[in-house]
Amino acid sequence: MWPVIVKYSGDPELLYVANSDEWLSDSTLHALGYEPGDMLIDSQGQKFLLASSVNGKLIEEAIGLISVDEMLCLVKTHWQSQGVCCVAKTTFTTITEMINALK
Numbered sequence: 001m002w003p004v005i006v007k008y009s010g011d012p013e014l015l016y017v018a019n020s021d022e023w024l025s026d027s028t029l030h031a032l033g034y035e036p037g038d039m040l041i042d043s044q045g046q047k048f049l050l051a052s053s054v055n056g057k058l059i060e061e062a063i064g065l066i067s068v069d070e071m072l073c074l075v076k077t078h079w080q081s082q083g084v085c086c087v088a089k090t091t092f093t094t095i096t097e098m099i100n101a102l103k
Contacts, residue, residue, distance in 0.1 A: 009037030012081040045095040
């Protein structure tokens with residue numbers, strides 16, 4: 001379910017992807033190989049491990065749902081790495097709100 005975020009293992013940055021057209025048009029999102037632990041999180045909170053593309057099709061494995069608290073931790077870490085002020089005061093109630101805040 002779009003929009004989604006991409007979380008690369010070992011990197012605090014979260015990448016916002018609005019829709020499938022953006023995904024397909026940005027080869028850095030899908031054409032390069034992935035490291036173990038790289039994942040995509042959709043707007044319903046479903047987590048997918050990312051694997052290499054085969055004939056243009058992304059191979060992924062669903063690994064469960066992310067909790068609101070776990071997602072909030074990722075968002076706060078992302079913003080802290082960018083020097084955003086007052087991150088500790090950030091609150092959200094849904095995964096969708098958090099993903100949309102990363103636009």
